[in-house]
Amino acid sequence: MPIPRPSQPADSSSSASPFYPSRRRLLAWTTLGAASLASAALAGCSDSAHAHSGAAGAPPESPSDSFSPNATLDPKAISALPSPAAASPVAVRTKPVFKVHDILPDAPADAIALTIDDGPDPVYTPQVLALLRKYDIRATFNVVGIPGHAHKDLIRQLAADGHTVANHTMTHPQPLSKRTPAEIEKQITDAQSVIVDAGAPAPTLFRSPGGDWSPTIFAAAAKYGMIPIDWDVDPDDWKRPGVPKITEKLMAAHPGDILLCHDGGGNRSQTVDALKTVLPALKAKGLTFVTL
């Protein structure tokens, strides 16, 4: 199936976080330091390498977009996380999943998938969950390890509501492909540990920050039993372009599309407001939401 979007530019975002915390460094983080570093890591998140040419013009994230000070690490808990090394490897892919039927060939012809990235967030994730419950929709949440560790209850709630919990790295580094193979693997395994430790099933899906892929990333995901997933409908909601623009782009979804939204990493009130309209409207168009 052809991929209906242009090839991605190299991730050259100047806002990409230069840091990559080793476990020892994670342990050394202070409460304030962890919060600010996490904020720095996510400020360039974008899940929008696809839109990096436009990222330079995006409004800077305000301090209010930072993670909550509560979103800090508990060093003892981090050091005690279980190892995900027992996962069964899957075949190494050479490209990620862009369309629902790339991974779910037997899904209904009118299936679409909503993917929600960068949470969990104590403000926005519960709002998104309430909307999904209201409209009886299941989604795929690509969670980041740092906020996930701070909000294990939300990860459990995602799973309890029937949503798919996927791995979106530990600290959301961009570009992930420029990290060493060991760093890439650690980003994946640390996040996997956080998610399993929180009580969700071990993810079988991995989304790279910004949709930035490489053979090393594909190999690392496969080693830990995960299929790489991307998207093909991107409303750039993380840039906060206004509710009408987000709504318009999501409403243009066609059967088979994978939609991208964000519930973490910044102020996602526009995303929530858009989903209030988009979720019932897409169902009314006859589209069937599926998890990946």
Ligand SMILES: [Zn+2]
């Ligand atoms: Zn992301």
